Amino acid sequence: xxxxxxxxxxxxxxxxxxxxxxxxxxxxxxxxxxxxxxxxxxxxxxxxxxxxxxxxxxxxxxxxxxxxxxxxxxxxxxxxxxxxxxxxxxxxxxxxxxxxxxxxxxxxxxxxxxxxxxxxxxxxxxxxxxxxxxxxxxxxxxxxxxxxxxxxxxxxxxxxxxxxxxxxxxxxxxxxxxxxxxxxxxxxxxxxxxxxxxxxxxxxxxxxxxxxxxxxxxxxxxxxxxxxxxxxxxxxxxxxxxxxxxxxxxxxxxxxxxxxxxxxxxxxxxxxxxxxxxxxxxxxxxxxxxxxxxxxxxxxxxxxxxxxxxxxxxxxxxxxxxxxxxxxxxxxxxxxxxxxxxxxxxxxxxxxxxxxxxxxxxxxxxxxxxxxxxxxxxxxxxxxxxxxxxxx
Ligand SMILES: Cc1cc2nc3c(=O)[nH]c(=O)nc-3n(C[C@H](O)[C@H](O)[C@H](O)COP(=O)(O)OP(=O)(O)OC[C@H]3O[C@@H](n4cnc5c(N)ncnc54)[C@H](O)[C@@H]3O)c2cc1C
Numbered sequence: 560x561x562x563x564x565x566x567x568x569x570x571x572x573x574x575x576x577x578x579x580x581x582x583x584x585x586x587x588x589x590x591x592x593x594x595x596x597x598x599x600x601x602x603x604x605x606x607x608x609x610x611x612x613x614x615x616x617x618x619x620x621x622x623x624x625x626x627x628x629x630x631x632x633x634x635x636x637x638x639x640x641x642x643x644x645x646x647x648x649x650x651x652x653x654x655x656x657x658x659x660x661x662x663x664x665x666x667x668x669x670x671x672x673x674x675x676x677x678x679x680x681x682x683x684x685x686x687x688x689x690x691x692x693x694x695x696x697x698x699x700x701x702x703x704x705x706x707x708x709x710x711x712x713x714x715x716x717x718x719x720x721x722x723x724x725x726x727x728x729x730x731x732x733x734x735x736x737x738x739x740x741x742x743x744x745x746x747x748x749x750x751x752x753x754x755x756x757x758x759x760x761x762x763x764x765x766x767x768x769x770x771x772x773x774x775x776x777x778x779x780x781x782x783x784x785x786x787x788x789x790x791x792x793x794x795x796x797x798x799x800x801x802x803x804x805x806x807x808x809x810x811x812x813x814x815x816x817x818x819x820x821x822x823x824x825x826x827x828x829x830x831x832x833x834x835x836x837x838x839x840x841x842x843x844x845x846x847x848x849x850x851x852x853x854x855x856x857x858x859x860x861x862x863x864x865x866x867x868x869x870x871x872x873x874x875x876x877x878x879x880x881x882x883x884x885x886x887x888x889x890x891x892x893x894x895x896x897x898x899x900x901x902x903x904x905x906x907x908x909x910x911x912x913x914x915x916x917x918x919x920x921x922x923x924x925x926x927x928x929x930x931x932x933x934x935x936x937x938x939x940x941x942x943x944x945x946x947x948x949x950x951x
Contacts, residue, residue: 560769561677562638562849566645566682568635568636568639571632571636571639571822571897572639572643572703572796575618575639575643576643576647578618578893579643579644579647579649580647581650581946582612582616583647583648583650584605584609584650587648587650588648589648589650589916591600591911591913591915591916591919592805593769593919594774594920594923595651595655596714596725596726596774597772597774598651599653599726599774600726600728600772600773600774602730603653603729605650605686606651606652606653606655609649609650609652610652610653610683610684611651611683611684612641613678613729614628614682614683614684615621617629617630618640619652619682619683620662620682621636621637621640622634622636622637622867623662623666623678623721624638624666624680627666627674627678627679627682628678628679628682628683629682629926633868634865634868635861635864635865635868636865637814637864638814638860638861638864639723641814641815641818644818645818645821645822646818646822652683652724652791653684653685653687653732654684654687654688655685655724656688656690656717657681657686657688657732658681658682658689659807659808659811660688660689660734660735660804660807660808661677661681661688661804662678662681662682663801663803663804663807664734664751664791664800664871665677665678665801665805666678667798667800667872668714668751668791668792668796668800668803669791669792670788671789672788672902673791675752677732677753677797686731686732687726687729687730687731687732688726688730688731688732688733688734689724689726689727689732689733689734689756689776690725690734690804691706691721691724691733691736691754691778692704692721692734692735692736692801693721693722693723694706694719694720694722694723695720695722696720697816697932697936698723699932699936701736701801702737702745702746702749702798703745704737704738704749704776705719706719706720706721706736706737706738706780707719707720707737707738707741707897707910708737708738708739708750708752708785708794709789710739710787711796712784713755713786713787714784714786714787715737715739715752715784715785715786715787715789715790716778716782716783716784716785717735717737717752717754717760717778717782717784717785718781718782719737719779719781720777720778720779721733721735721777721778721780722766722777722778723766723775723777723822723930724763724775724776724777724778725774725930726759726774727756727763727765727766727775727776727778728763728773728776730756731755731756731757732753732754732755733753733754733756733757734751734752734753734754734791734804735751735752735753735754736749736750736752736797737749737750737752737797738749738750738803739794739795739797740794740795742923743795744855746798747798748795749795749796749797749798749801749908750790750793750795750796750797751790751791751792751796751797751800751801752789752790752791753785753789753790754780754783754785754793756778756790757822757843758783758784758785759783759784760780760781760782760784761778761779761780761783761784762778762779762780762781763776763777763778764776764778764779764846767946768818784790786940789894791872791876793947795851803872805877805931806872806873806875807872807877807879808872808878808881808931809862809873809878809880809881809931809932809937810867810873810877810881812881812884812927812931813856813859813860813863813877813880813881813882813884814860814861814863814864814880816856816884816888817820817853817856817857817860817884819836820856820887820888820891821853821857822890823895824849824853824891825928826900827891827894827895827917828846830898831846836898837858842898844892845894848890849887849890849891849894851882852887852890853887853891855883855885856880856887859879859880859883860880862876862880863876863877863880875940875941875944876944876945878932878937878945879937879941879943879945880933880939881931881937882934882937882938882941884927885924885927886928886934888920888924888927889921889925889927889928892917892920892921892924893924895916895920895921896917896919896921899912899917903917903918905918906918906919939951
C-alpha cells in the first residue's frame with residue numbers, strides 16, 4: 560500500500576531525496592550477512608558521522624518538537640523517511656535504542672530539565688544509550704526485576720545486574736528499570752532511572768555470541784551513586800513508563816522493517832525469475848503468501864503511525880506489528896535460504912550466494928521473536944489488552 564502524499568509530504572520527500580543524492584557516502588554498501596547491531600559495533604564512528612549529517616539537516620527525530628532538534632513533522636512522514644532511506648541504499652543511523660525508546664519516555668514523562676539535558680545529545684548521537692530492563696530470571700516476567708535503587712539523601716545507590724544489554728559495550732547512558740520500593744506490589748515499586756554507565760561501580764562485560772560478535776553485555780551495579788534528579792517521573796511510575804517505551808519499541812519495528820523486507824523480497828523475486836524457479840508450485844505458493852504478509856505488515860505499520868499522529872503513544876496494538884514483523888522476517892529469510900539448495904549452508908567463502916547476506920539475515924531473524932517481548936508474550940498482550948479476553 561502506498562501513502563497518499565500531500566503537497567507538504569512531497570516537498571519533504573523531495574528535500575530528503577536531494578539530500579540523500581548529495582550526501583550519501585558514495586562508497587557505502589551494507590556488508591553481507593551483518594545485523595544492524597553488529598554493524599554498529601564494527602563501524603560505529605563511520606555510522607555516527609553519517610548520523611550527524613542527517614541530524615544537522617533535521618532528518619532524525621522528525622516528529623519531535625523543534626526545540627529538541629525535530630521538525631514537528633506528522634507521524635506518517637516517518638514512513639516516507641524510512642522508504643526513502645531504503646530506496647537510496649543509505650547507511651543506517653546510530654543510537655537506535657536512545658532515539659526510539661529512551662526519547663519517547665523523556666518526551667512523555669520527563670521533566671523540562673531532563674528534556675533539555677538529554678534530548679539533543681541523544682538525537683545527535685553525541686551520547687549513546689542502552690536499555691537496562693532484562694535481568695537473569697526477569698525477561699518475560701519483567702516485573703520480577705530485582706536491581707535495587709535505594710534513596711539516600713540527594714542520590715540513589717544502585718545494586719544488581721542487567722543482562723542482554725544491546726550496545727552496552729559503547730553506550731554512555733542506560734535507561735534502567737530499578738526497584739525503588741521492595742515492599743510495594745511488584746508493578747508499583749519500580750522506577751525509571753537514567754544511569755551514567757561510566758560511573759564508579761558499573762561493570763560492563765560483553766557477552767560473546769555464537770556468531771563471534773559481542774553485541775550484548777551483562778552489566779553489574781555495585782553501590783553505584785546516581786543523582787536523585789535522574790529519576791524520570793515519580794519513583795514508582797517506572798512500570799507505566801516502561802510500557803510507553805515498549806509500545807514504541809514494538810510499534811517502530813513494523814515500520815522500520817516494512818520497507819527493507821519489501822526491498823529484499825523484490826530482489827529475491829528477481830533472482831528466482833532469472834533462474835526460472837517460479838515454475839515450481841511450492842515456490843509460487845510461498846512467494847504469494849509472503850507478498851500477502853508483506854502487505855499486511857505495511858498496513859499494520861501505517862495503522863500504528865495513524866494512532867501516533869496526534870501525539871498518542873502506540874499502546875498495546877503495537878504488539879500486532881511486532882508479531883507480524885518478527886514472524887514474517889523468519890519466513891522471508893528462511894525462504895531465501897531454502898531457494899539456494901545445498902549452497903544455503905554456506906555463509907562465507909567464494910561459493911556463498913551474495914556473500915552470505917541471506918544466511919546472516921536468516922540467523923538474525925531468530926532473535927526477532929524474542930527481543931522486545933517474545934511472540935508468546937505479544938499474543939498474550941493482544942488477547943488480554945486488545946481483545947479483552949481474561950488472563951489464563
Ligand atoms: C537480540 C536481543 C537483544 C536484546 N536486547 C536487550 C536490551 O538491550 N535490553 C534488555 O533489557 N533486554 C534485551 N533483550 C532481552 C529480551 O528482552 C528477553 O530475552 C525477552 O524479554 C525474553 O526473556 P528471556 O530471554 O528471559 O526468556 P524467558 O522469559 O525465560 O522465556 C522463555 C520462553 O518462555 C516463554 N514464556 C515466558 N513466559 C510466558 C508466558 N507467560 N506465556 C507464554 N509463554 C511464555 C517465552 O515466550 C519464551 O519462549 C534482548 C534479547 C535479544 C534476543
